[in-house]
Amino acid sequence: xxxxxxxxRSMDGWWKxxxxxxxxxxxxxxxxxxxxxxxxxxFGVVRLSQGEAAFNGWLQYLKTPWMLVFHVxxxxxxxxxxxxxxxxxxxxxxxxxxxGKRLQPGVITGTGLAASVIACxxxxxIVRGMS
Amino acid sequence: xxxxxxxIEIQVLRYRPEQDKEPVLxxxxxxxxxxxxxxxxxxxxxxxxDGTVSFRWSCRMAICGSCGMMIDGKPKLSCKTFLRxxxxxxxxxxxxxxxxxERDLMVSVEDFVxxxxxxxxxxxxxxxxxxxxxxxxxxxxxxxxxxxxxxCINCMLCYAACPQYGLNPKFTGPGILALMHRYNVDSRDxxxxxxxxLGYADEGYWGCTAVGYCxxxxxxxxxxxxxxxxNKMNSAINxxxxxxxxxxxxx
Numbered sequence: 001x002x003x004x005x006x007x008x009r010s011m012d013g014w015w016k017x018x019x020x021x022x023x024x025x026x027x028x029x030x031x032x033x034x035x036x037x038x039x040x041x042x043f044g045v046v047r048l049s050q051g052e053a054a055f056n057g058w059l060q061y062l063k064t065p066w067m068l069v070f071h072v073x074x075x076x077x078x079x080x081x082x083x084x085x086x087x088x089x090x091x092x093x094x095x096x097x098x099x100g101k102r103l104q105p106g107v108i109t110g111t112g113l114a115a116s117v118i119a120c121x122x123x124x125x126i127v128r129g130m131s
Numbered sequence: 132x133x134x135x136x137x138x139i140e141i142q143v144l145r146y147r148p149e150q151d152k153e154p155v156l157x158x159x160x161x162x163x164x165x166x167x168x169x170x171x172x173x174x175x176x177x178x179x180x181d182g183t184v185s186f187r188w189s190c191r192m193a194i195c196g197s198c199g200m201m202i203d204g205k206p207k208l209s210c211k212t213f214l215r216x217x218x219x220x221x222x223x224x225x226x227x228x229x230x231x232x233e234r235d236l237m238v239s240v241e242d243f244v245x246x247x248x249x250x251x252x253x254x255x256x257x258x259x260x261x262x263x264x265x266x267x268x269x270x271x272x273x274x275x276x277x278x279x280x281x282x283c284i285n286c287m288l289c290y291a292a293c294p295q296y297g298l299n300p301k302f303t304g305p306g307i308l309a310l311m312h313r314y315n316v317d318s319r320d321x322x323x324x325x326x327x328x329l330g331y332a333d334e335g336y337w338g339c340t341a342v343g344y345c346x347x348x349x350x351x352x353x354x355x356x357x358x359x360x361x362n363k364m365n366s367a368i369n370x371x372x373x374x375x376x377x378x379x380x381x382x
Binding site for chain 1: 153204229344
């Protein structure tokens with residue numbers, strides 16, 4: 001007869017147990033905001049297909065106070081999203097060697113962040129040039 | 132000596148299956164010096180205060196992987212963690228999270244060992260060589276591809292750090308998937324096809340959601356999150372090409 005009675009602990013509220021898990025959940029939740037903003041942009045494409053008046057109406061709607069507040073929130077969330085995903089990027093890539101030396105995680109994260117900043121600035125200048 | 136001796140409170144999560152319905156905290160006051168590890172604190176309890184406290188240990192120098200436990204909620208090797216870091220507030224030690232408690236600070240290792248055996252954690256030679264043919268040669272760069280992943284000491288801290296394993300114990304888990312990767316990327320090994328049946332399964336690489344805490348807590352710098360996630364690309368390519376490659380759909 002065995003006296004073994006292994007005790008399995010509950011996982012309820014596991015993500016609140018450690019600050020690391022809270023940051024992980026925050027990173028995952030940013031994806032919801034990305035999806036929300038994609039819906040806003042998709043809606044704009046639909047309005048564009050319905051003619052100039054419809055599209056201008058959508059543009060006007062984006063300028064309402066609530067939508068401006070929404071954009072500020074989304075911008076902040078997107079910044080965290082960008083940082084957190086490039087932060088985990090070195091973990092998702094095969095080991096790489098440059099000039100016989102192993103590429104360090106900080107270089108991968110830094111390159112990703114720099115690329116996203118450059119891409120944002122490029123889009124900003126292109127849009128400025130058009131309007 | 133006497134004037135430098137301090138007292139620290141160590142709370143131990145006790146679980147004695149024959150008398151406790153569920154784990155309970157028990158507090159001990161332990162005299163300690165700055166060079167004492169948490170493991171030495173527990174050994175003091177066992178030797179002088181309460182001989183019934185159970186915990187595993189062996190080497191006392193972070194290479195046997197026996198003494199992993201939750202120290203103030205973080206998975207750590209108790210031989211590599213010092214009591215002085217928790218003075219004067221005291222500390223709480225518990226059995227490794229996500230694993231069934233066998234008794235006090237000891238967890239059941241059955242699941243881990245079964246999975247470890249299942250991934251064939253040894254080199255399956257790509258081409259059998261006779262003694263006359265000599266050793267298998269490898270360049271330093273070929274060695275670098277697996278070296279860090281070969282440092283695993285099977286301490287299971289990464290399992291205590293992985294919520295996906297806690298939520299679904301069928302998940303193969305960080306340490307063992309990292310070892311699978313270690314053998315798969317060894318230039319001398321030819322066992323990838325056999326191992327990847329486990330790696331590409333739902334319980335394999337895809338059970339990981341890149342929380343990344345496993346790599347944070349690893350006392351040997353193995354970086355299991357990296358070992359796992361760099362395989363997802365290969366797994367996805369395998370999934371989409373298995374119908375067009377000869378014999379691929381059989382797998």
